[in-house]
Amino acid sequence: MASIRKMNGRAGRRSVYDRGMNEMIRPTVGHTACPHDCPSTCALDVEILDARTIGRVRGAADNDYTAGVICAKVARYAERIHHKDRLLKPLQRVGPKGSGEWREIGFDDALDLVAEAFVKAEARYGSESVWPYQYAGTMGLVQRDGIHRLRHAKRYSNQFDSICTNMAWAGWAAGAGALRGADPREMAKSDCVVIWGTNAVATQVNVMTHAVKARKDRGAKIVVIDIYDNATMKQADLALKLRPGTDGALACALMHVAFRDGTADRDYLARYTDDPAGLEAHLASRTPHWAAAITGLGAEEIEAFAALIGARRRTFFRLGYGFTRQRNGAPAMHAALSVPAVYGHWREEGGGAFHSNSDIFGLDKSLVMGSATRDPAVRHLDQSRIGAVLTGDRAALMDGPPVTAMILQNTNPANVCPEQRLVKAGLLREDLFVCVHEQFMTDTALLADLVLPATMFLEHDDIYRGGGQSHVILGPKVVEAPEGPRSNHAVIEGLAQRLGVADRPGFGLSERALIDDMLARSGYEGGFDALKEGRWSDRQPPFEAAHFLSGFAHPGGRFRFRPDWTGTMSPNRPPESMGPQGPHAALPSFPDHVELIESADAEHPYRLATSPARQFLNSTFAETDGSRKREGQPTLLVHPEDAARERLATGAVVSVGNRRGEVRLVVEVSDTVRPGVVIHEGLWANADFLDGEGINVLTGADPVAPFGGAAFHDNRVWLRAA
């Protein structure tokens, strides 16, 4: 197996394969969960070649959601964990900010420097001047959320999480009242699976496992609704390629047809929904022709789709995030979710809808998060608006002190956040101290004053829960970390000691003790060891509850066609954690299409979406050769008609721009996109672009109604030959 040694960049290491073994002897297998920010949360079997070295990673065959299938990028994890560029030593900046000139320092000395900088910032401007900033590079509840323990104990500024889920969750909760739904494994028992605004083949491959099983076993139809002909749409029996930001119109027409043709389930509507008569009247003008003009689909395509779901009681709507990353994303989600309530699909096993299970797990993280010391008066700064925050925007700072010191874990805002030019300008401020705790020298780490090396999931203990499925999975350490990196947990504990809060609730415990406490508080049977033995715990609610047949999660138990956009986003997002909100006055009072999007105009004739690349996971894996080779280079997909108009050919360089900035990209002429729509698949590292600036130069950070969020796929742009 020379290839494994080569991949690891560690020629000379002996593995079991070197010893002339025959097939009878297998490497040890470690059991854990994928830590990445992906709805699938796969249960993993990891080949352990020696105490520090892994081989192939596989999906657990006996987990009935993972079902033995994982994505290729994680199967190749050896390439990432044993990467030659992995950070192993703390680095202190010696040249100007962003110069890439560093010197190595000891880990404890580095933590002293962070603590000093935090004390200094607090002394000058108060504790809210320190902003610990984190996201979901790891989804482990201990390693991801422990930073809040330090934040609360010190009264540092909070973070309002807004980059990913807000529009989707707000739209779902407005209708159903809670983030749960039909068991996603039921897709295998459906007669029609509607994959709506998620590129599941790329972003959560296990959806396909269950959908394709339904097609094989029962002749189910797979419907895919997206804005371009991506890998998922290529699998569709019915492919609906609509204009970006028009899904609400499609949903309305589907419901119009149901009332018109008698396929609406009037008994269900009367029993389970708030205002079916009001909805029917509202939809009278929302005909397939009306929707065709908005969506760009043919009226006959919409009729065919409506006829299909009208005939198939077991229709399952798998609603993704992608179509909600538009400025009308919350009402779009609400409209799509209203469809199965009109047709009564919820009644059937294999029918209904699913988006996220975030509300089912009931895991009490209060000790990990240090909730007991949380002061509700401390401000929440909007994660997506880090650019505005760091460049001193008064509103973004909520009229409070400037941010002058930060530690960042599990996130790469200089790459992934909108308004990238502002983000970089902010991070480069001379009077801001930035410590980045990372596994690689990311775009953000490059701008730091101090970079600390982090362990990877296989090297520390943690616990994970599915978003797109129902398992809580233990992720115990399976190999030793290399010399140098420390876990997030160790860094937070080390800072707490230096900052005088190590005696506060939640500090001084191991990961294992925190997990034991979490499970005990949450009423789970057994602790760390029991979960390790069983590997996972399936928290799927029973059929009646999952299908809301015992009532939707609003007072009164009815599905709301008339949403209250002023409520809270979900039970696990209390209002005080919501931060600045978008205006909700513009949102519709029934399912509808609303023109809040950045529609094309004379100056910006094209609509840009920044869709996910199959071989990357957000900005992660853009450092591994296996993923890079398969993705090629950063490109812009342009329809042949648009290419002709702009005189662009495949391989030409085009400048894509709007009022936020300009990025040069290599053109790929392709009829997978619609005329007037251009697509960039990412996220590539900024340095991979021709001018060293990434795609998020073009995306906006204006908070989307009703609860904030970033509309990554909603950008009007111009194209100029470059």
Ligand SMILES: Nc1nc2c(c(=O)[nH]1)N[C@H]1C(S)=C(S)[C@@H](COP(=O)(O)OP(=O)(O)OC[C@H]3O[C@@H](n4cnc5c(=O)[nH]c(N)nc54)[C@H](O)[C@@H]3O)O[C@H]1N2
């Ligand atoms: N390979 C890979 N996997 C990933 C990620 C990744 O970057 N790469 N990211 C992870 C993360 S953090 C998340 S949150 C999930 C997100 O996973 P998804 O739910 O799949 O969401 P997106 O990746 O934002 O986009 C999905 C699709 O929505 C399409 N889309 C954009 N605008 C519209 C629209 O207006 N209407 C419709 N119908 N479709 C639209 C996009 O073109 C894209 O094909 O995936 C996770 N998994």
Ligand SMILES: Nc1nc2c(c(=O)[nH]1)N[C@H]1C(S)=C(S)[C@@H](COP(=O)(O)OP(=O)(O)OC[C@H]3O[C@@H](n4cnc5c(=O)[nH]c(N)nc54)[C@H](O)[C@@H]3O)O[C@H]1N2
């Ligand atoms: N243009 C555009 N931008 C987008 C999106 C889009 O669709 N288009 N999608 C958005 C979405 S949905 C999301 S969720 C965000 C995600 O944005 P991020 O959360 O920033 O993205 P990731 O790449 O998942 O993770 C960030 C970093 O976490 C690090 N990391 C992983 N594990 C650990 C650990 O245990 N400890 C430490 N210290 N670090 C660790 C990884 O090395 C990685 O560099 O991006 C958003 N940005």
Ligand code: SF4
């Ligand atoms: S990235 Fe998603 S599909 Fe791939 S292994 Fe992780 S959870 Fe599974």
Ligand SMILES: [Mo]
């Ligand atoms: Mo995300």
